[in-house]
Amino acid sequence: MALLAACDSGEQARAPTGEQARAPVPGADVGRGKLLLAQYQCGSCHQIPEVAAARGTLGPALESYGRRSYIAGQIPNRPDALARWIVDPASMKPGTAMPAMGVSEADARDMAAFLYALP
Numbered sequence: 620m621a622l623l624a625a626c627d628s629g630e631q632a633r634a635p636t637g638e639q640a641r642a643p644v645p646g647a648d649v650g651r652g653k654l655l656l657a658q659y660q661c662g663s664c665h666q667i668p669e670v671a672a673a674r675g676t677l678g679p680a681l682e683s684y685g686r687r688s689y690i691a692g693q694i695p696n697r698p699d700a701l702a703r704w705i706v707d708p709a710s711m712k713p714g715t716a717m718p719a720m721g722v723s724e725a726d727a728r729d730m731a732a733f734l735y736a737l738p
């Protein structure tokens with residue numbers, strides 16, 4: 620917990636980029652998000668910094684996610700949209716190659732919070 624708090628304050632201290640996406644996801648747990656990304660095996664298709672074995676190349680690498688303007692090249696990158704994308708990508712971009720992974724809303728929000736916390 621102390622470690623997480625330290626990470627969080629590091630995030631706050633970093634110069635803001637002006638992107639809305641840098642806003643924290645209310646009530647989400649960054650540390651749990653990291654564990655969930657490994658558990659759901661998002662890394663079989665994505666490279667994700669700090670997540671063990673997340674070296675997949677079928678999907679785009681997910682580093683610096685808070686600095687992206689768009690999700691999947693077309694959806695404005697905001698916390699609610701990112702969580703919804705993780706739950707059901709095809710509802711936002713019909714025909715996308717990313718499958719729905721059976722992720723709950725709460726789990727998706729934690730994963731989104733972790734992605735936004737990445738440097």
Ligand code: HEC
Nearest residue numbers: 659661664677678679689690691692705715716717720730
């Ligand atoms: C079977 C492979 C696969 C798995 C598993 C997968 N994804 Fe994806 N993901 C993709 C592909 C392919 C895209 C690109 C979709 C597009 O642009 O239409 C994508 C796109 C994304 C994006 C948007 C990337 C960008 O550049 O904006 C995010 C965020 C994302 N995935 C998160 C996740 C998370 C979180 C999980 C685990 C719950 C996950 N993905 C599991 C294949 C996968």
